[in-house]
Amino acid sequence: MLLFLVLGIFAGVLTTVAGMGGGLFLVAVVGLLRGPHEALAITSPALLVSNIQRTVMYRQAVDRRVAALLSSGAIPGAILGGVLLPALPSVLVTLLLVATTALALLRARGLLSISPGRKSLVLAGSGIGALAATSGGAGFLVAPVVMSTGLRGLPYVATVSCCAVALHVGRVAGYGISGLLVAELLPPILVLLAGLVTGNLIASRFREKIPAGVESKIELGALVLTAVLALVGIAHSA
Numbered sequence: 001m002l003l004f005l006v007l008g009i010f011a012g013v014l015t016t017v018a019g020m021g022g023g024l025f026l027v028a029v030v031g032l033l034r035g036p037h038e039a040l041a042i043t044s045p046a047l048l049v050s051n052i053q054r055t056v057m058y059r060q061a062v063d064r065r066v067a068a069l070l071s072s073g074a075i076p077g078a079i080l081g082g083v084l085l086p087a088l089p090s091v092l093v094t095l096l097l098v099a100t101t102a103l104a105l106l107r108a109r110g111l112l113s114i115s116p117g118r119k120s121l122v123l124a125g126s127g128i129g130a131l132a133a134t135s136g137g138a139g140f141l142v143a144p145v146v147m148s149t150g151l152r153g154l155p156y157v158a159t160v161s162c163c164a165v166a167l168h169v170g171r172v173a174g175y176g177i178s179g180l181l182v183a184e185l186l187p188p189i190l191v192l193l194a195g196l197v198t199g200n201l202i203a204s205r206f207r208e209k210i211p212a213g214v215e216s217k218i219e220l221g222a223l224v225l226t227a228v229l230a231l232v233g234i235a236h237s238a
Contacts, residue, residue: 001191003033008195009202012050016157016203023047023164026192027097027135034188036093037085040133040171041180045189048168050196051161057204058158066149067159069121070128070142071166077129078167082174085134096135121145125163133171142167 007029011022023043031039055062085093128141142163143156151159175181 001187004188004191005195008046008192009199012196012199013203016054016200024097031094031097036090036097037180038185040085040093041175042185042188042192044168044171044175045181046193046196048165048172049193050200051164051168053197054161054200055158055165057200058154058161061155061158062162063149063151063155063159066121066146066151067162070125070145070163073122073125074129074163074166075170077126078133078170079129079174079177081130081133082171082180083178085175086178086180088134093134096131099135129167129170132167133174
């Protein structure tokens with residue numbers, strides 16, 4: 001439980017500072033501890049509340065039009081992915097995590113551009129929701145799509161958090177329907193949630209003082225670590 005608390009604090013700080021990365025990191029680490037299916041089920045409710053908190057903190061900066069368009073596609077896509085998740089083998093779920101992490105690294109290094117534009121945000125949200133529910137790669141996919149609309153800085157972080165709320169609502173609903181969310185998972189969910197909320201509050205106090213360019217380096221470092229953990233997870237699943 002102490003490890004879950006520390007992981008939550010780290011993930012909360014990471015996502016509040018860089019706008020993404022915390023969710024992928026949590027899924028990778030918890031996947032090593034509990035398996036990929038339980039990792040997705042444990043992290044999603046905690047990440048839902050964490051992103052609600054972050055959205056409330058920065059609510060004045062949210063681009064409501066972008067958030068509404070992405071969310072209208074993300075919720076049904078995430079529900080569908082959550083319902084289908086139990087039928088997927090553990091190795092395949094872990095491979096999906098590795099794939100989304102690798103793509104996130106390419107984007108962070110400027111080698112991959114994802115720019116669907118405002119008109120295709122609903123369709124993009126649907127695909128993001130489905131993949132997020134089966135791999136935990138929500139942050140990686142939401143972040144560049146939101147950035148492609150021209151948002152930067154605090155409006156970017158706030159809008160990503162708002163869209164992530166919709167994603168996790170769909171994921172929790174899908175996992176509930178499929179039977180992945182059970183009462184036995186409540187203790188680690190609550191401890192993880194406590195850590196995430198604490199991390200959000202800690203990072204909100206110093207985020208604006210971080211020099212330009214440092215956020216991207218933090219994001220890149222977290223993605224590299226996540227990729228390594230995901231690869232270890234494949235070996236463990238095999």
